[in-house]
Amino acid sequence: MTSLIINGERVAAEPGETLLQAAERGGFALQCDCGKTQCESTRVTVVSGTIDSNGTRLKSTVLACKAKVAGDAEIRLPASSELQSLKGHVSALRRVSDDLFELRLSFTKPTSWRPGQYYHVEFRGLERVNLFASFALDAGTEFNTLIFLIERANTPDLFEMLEKKGDVKGRVGITGPYGSSFLGHDDERLIMVAGPDNLAPIWAMALSSVMGQPRREKVLLLDQSLKQGQFQQVFTWLNRRGVSPVFADLQGAQAADKLQALLPDLTEFDMAYVAGSHSFIAGVEDVFVDAQATYGRILNFQPWDEVAMQTGKAATLEPAD
Template sequence: MPMTSLNINGRSIDAKLGETLLEVAERGGLALQCDCGHTTCESTRVTVISGEVEANGSRLKSTVLACKATVAGDAELKLPASSELQSLKGHVSAVRKVSDDLFELRLSFTKPISWRPGQYYHVEFRGQERVNLFASFALDAGTEFNTLIFLIEQANTPDLFAMLAKKGDVKGRVGITGPYGSSFLGHDDEPLIMVAGPNSLPPIWAMALSSVMGQPRREKMLILDQSLKQDQFQQVFNWLNRRGIQPTFADLQGVGAAETLQALLPDLTEFDMAYMAGSRDFIASLEHVFIEAQATYGRIPNFQPWDDVAEPIDDAAAMEPAE
């Protein structure tokens, strides 16, 4: 089989034409946490600096999914500097019922926890199916050392929600593995646009808080589906308002939702950085707004109970490389 070479994060690795980029990276000892096995988790997105790869429908601007894209010739790639994958045992240190369909869950560990806003964990409680949960912050922006906070919404994790509702103050052991996902907040200078769909506030709230605290001079815009304008999230909105970010609420699900989003971003260009969290259908209905503007763009797909059998987003048509 014809051979070629990939330069990945400065390391030259021999490769075979037709191999997936993930196979080459793993053979070279470079970590990419492929989680879902069928291109829907967005955990293996890498940047193509130069050369050729066969994107196989996974291209977003200059990025491709390494689990789907294959070697087509010599190329230079850049892998994201993600947090190291950890498997830890911890315990439930607090459960707070926020509303009839939202709990705030706090897990504590004996080792430091490292993650980036936009990433998620596998979380396993004794006697429960594993769930994928986005790490976030408490609604009042509070946190503690060696803790993870998850906002448990009934629509996303009904079984876990039912367990918390039934048992109330759960104090059991819990295991986590992660963090996963490559669409996380980076240390960039581009204007930051954050969009959240129904039942998808936790990762965007984490991004908003982190950008306010760590990137105070960065231009920011937060656009939320109108379904998120609920009393249970008022602490979040108050905290952001006090720090100069006023969320914009809009109908991002109805007829003309893409036009609505486009009208809110009349000056969108390739120099903007956008993240969108939501179901795959929600993302697919709106993402062409960012793709057509050539904005740098990250997907944060929400994990609904039926995601294990759903088909991945079909992005083959509009994903042309940036000029």
């Protein structure tokens, strides 16, 4: 039996069990969504002591669903939003372009989420999809409303349904929010990176940081594929408030080199969030790992990603200790 301190409270733990198992037995809630280190929902900070990271370490953090108790240790869990399961309805649907819808869901109860988190969303007659909560392209918000940017490339079945019906009737169910790579109130320089078809969570972070952390230094790097007219409202809003997006080709074999050239002064005192697919994040994350920057992955994974992981078609994201 070892001593594991979680958020200041002592919990009895058995060597070899996962931090998630120990935390749950101690009454701490960690929402493990995927069970395969894909969702990043259980990332915790190791304050001191001995932890077997099981290949999931990023700086001082590990994934509690895979990391194991190896001795006396202290860990800190993030202060996340409480998990909710709610029923709501579509209050507005706007087609922005051939490949983008702006969807608003309304609820009778208030919802609480942090930029970088996502929800399970279920429409009648359609498989569950994972959607990142975001803001409208004009930066507008509404009480008791969640806004999602529906991109054809990310959720083709949902996009096709919206395209065919032009409207969605009936109730919609959500569960969430999930994900521990959400915007924190820190002092470090904030670096936000979005890959193809993954602007929604980074847009939420950028808007929230501009409004809530006006003095914090910010860098916004976007893959050049996002430089589209459908997002012009976003870029105009940000430019007017002093955050100018930098576009670059962040895909392919040279992606890490290009990102490093854009961040020549990257250090351990920076806080970076990268949103994208498994392959996109795998292509650029060494830049942050090598610089020992604090780093959060915002993985855009859908059910088909699990098939890719099982067949070996998705890049591995577990750096060596």
